[in-house]
Amino acid sequence: MSAVRLRGGKVAPALLGWVVAALLLLLWQLYAESAQELYLPTFTDSAGAAWDLLTGATLTSDVLPSVGRFALGYVVGCAVGVAVGTPLGYLRPLEPWVRPVLEFLRALPATAILPLALLVLGANGGMRVAVIAFGACWPVLLNALDGARHVDPVLVETGRVSGLGRFAILRRIVLPASLPQIFAGLRIALGIALIVMVLSEMYGASSGLGFEILNAQRRFMVPETYGGVLVLGLVGWSVSVLFTRVERRALAWHIGRTGGRSGA
Amino acid sequence: MADRAASGWAGAFARRAPARARRPLGPATSTRVVRTLKGLAGIAIAIAIWELIRALGVVPSAYVPGVGSILSAGVEDFGSQLAPAIGETLKAWAVGLAITVPAGLVLGVAVGLSRWADAALRVTVEFLRPVPSVALIPIAVLVFGVSLRMQLLLIVYACLWPVFFNVRFAVQGVDPLLLDTARVAGLSRLATIRRVVLPSTLPALFTGLRIASSIALVLAVSAELITGAPGLGKLIVDAQGAMQIPLSYAAVFVTGIVGFLLNAAFTALDRRALPWTVAARGERA
Numbered sequence: 001m002s003a004v005r006l007r008g009g010k011v012a013p014a015l016l017g018w019v020v021a022a023l024l025l026l027l028w029q030l031y032a033e034s035a036q037e038l039y040l041p042t043f044t045d046s047a048g049a050a051w052d053l054l055t056g057a058t059l060t061s062d063v064l065p066s067v068g069r070f071a072l073g074y075v076v077g078c079a080v081g082v083a084v085g086t087p088l089g090y091l092r093p094l095e096p097w098v099r100p101v102l103e104f105l106r107a108l109p110a111t112a113i114l115p116l117a118l119l120v121l122g123a124n125g126g127m128r129v130a131v132i133a134f135g136a137c138w139p140v141l142l143n144a145l146d147g148a149r150h151v152d153p154v155l156v157e158t159g160r161v162s163g164l165g166r167f168a169i170l171r172r173i174v175l176p177a178s179l180p181q182i183f184a185g186l187r188i189a190l191g192i193a194l195i196v197m198v199l200s201e202m203y204g205a206s207s208g209l210g211f212e213i214l215n216a217q218r219r220f221m222v223p224e225t226y227g228g229v230l231v232l233g234l235v236g237w238s239v240s241v242l243f244t245r246v247e248r249r250a251l252a253w254h255i256g257r258t259g260g261r262s263g264a
Numbered sequence: 265m266a267d268r269a270a271s272g273w274a275g276a277f278a279r280r281a282p283a284r285a286r287r288p289l290g291p292a293t294s295t296r297v298v299r300t301l302k303g304l305a306g307i308a309i310a311i312a313i314w315e316l317i318r319a320l321g322v323v324p325s326a327y328v329p330g331v332g333s334i335l336s337a338g339v340e341d342f343g344s345q346l347a348p349a350i351g352e353t354l355k356a357w358a359v360g361l362a363i364t365v366p367a368g369l370v371l372g373v374a375v376g377l378s379r380w381a382d383a384a385l386r387v388t389v390e391f392l393r394p395v396p397s398v399a400l401i402p403i404a405v406l407v408f409g410v411s412l413r414m415q416l417l418l419i420v421y422a423c424l425w426p427v428f429f430n431v432r433f434a435v436q437g438v439d440p441l442l443l444d445t446a447r448v449a450g451l452s453r454l455a456t457i458r459r460v461v462l463p464s465t466l467p468a469l470f471t472g473l474r475i476a477s478s479i480a481l482v483l484a485v486s487a488e489l490i491t492g493a494p495g496l497g498k499l500i501v502d503a504q505g506a507m508q509i510p511l512s513y514a515a516v517f518v519t520g521i522v523g524f525l526l527n528a529a530f531t532a533l534d535r536r537a538l539p540w541t542v543a544a545r546g547e548r549a
Binding site: 013016113115228232237 | 298299302303304305306307309310323324327328379380382383384385386387388390391392394395396397398399400401402403405406407478481482485486489490496497500501504509512513515516519520521523524526527
């Protein structure tokens, strides 16, 4: 940021953000205590329920399996997306053949296939991982495709002149050069995978974070419902922070070249 | 987010765009026809693969009906089942966006212009945004019951972020020279916002709108799926439960087609409304 922005100091604005957040939580607490609304538990009750969820038996029966399925589905979906999308973009003549089908699959809300996946694959963890991977795959695939299509032709020609084979060009030139666009797709896929993870556990499931939240609501265990949402927020926040770190590291060369405009 | 990363490709597009504009109409049109034909052939191949998988017996064929029976179920029940479901889903989608977009725009401009508003909301936003929107389905049901308002709460929560972030980022990126010029010209703060800031943020607003549109569809369908609010999501579940498998598949495909058409419509609208920016931003985000 500019010098003018820095003059006010960085500490005061950062502090202000925390103060506002704390005030909002306090407001929630006080309002919930005084209003005694059936559907609004206090913040402390909700946080307590979240703590129980994270420290009780549910940690190994619900929380960790959920995160595991999310991670596995996300990684598989992204790997497929990169592995298929990059060559498709590099082999330019193929693109018009596959574009409409791929755009359709990306536009299809992945959660909509859950009932049919349940039918075909059964109500098990593998099905949920498959649907998460399905949802994560398309934005990565299309971004990898577009990234590979727009790699500077000079780079590719240089590789060819240097005697690199097709696969070597793909792996050592096209893939690294499309990384910024691939990471944009990976970021979108992260949010989608999380949504699909939660919803897949709300549909025909008997464990997992999504199941716990829905189950708590159906039994009118209101603080537990809010607690589950808090835990999911924590999970979402953690993977987002982790992603930003990985992205910074992977795209360090790119951020340096573009003055840090395209990272984070 | 995607936009910022995509801007690295702006150079490639900027170089290509004028060449395209200069190309005579004839070949361009025939190129488009060939493209469309190839796309249709691709769809035909995808259908053939679907039928091949069925024929090979990899999946239980009772649970994966043929394209023919899906199509006939879709045509047969279009008026009685699919069309009303599309209407219900689109109603939630449209009302949700109609609430979210102005709200996101106002918030984005305010936070983009005021350093203090930005600092005050930063931590809260950082913690609210990662909460997966569908996790709020049970809370929305607790508060509003199974109703349109329940769906709207979810859609507004999920779609506010792309609109807000795109607008805020664009407002913070407005050329300071333009703002100084406005000040020197004696424009009031409101006039500056209306005549300088808002026009510069339009492209970002359109991008945010397009992303929000697809998220709104996901939320509408997901909420219907879990809570049984009327719409495409409920139809998919109900048809599956009643063992009307082809209809269930037809509803899934219709959901995809709705998403595809909405996306295409927003892309076209974007190009028509803001043709001067499309080349500079790259074609997708």
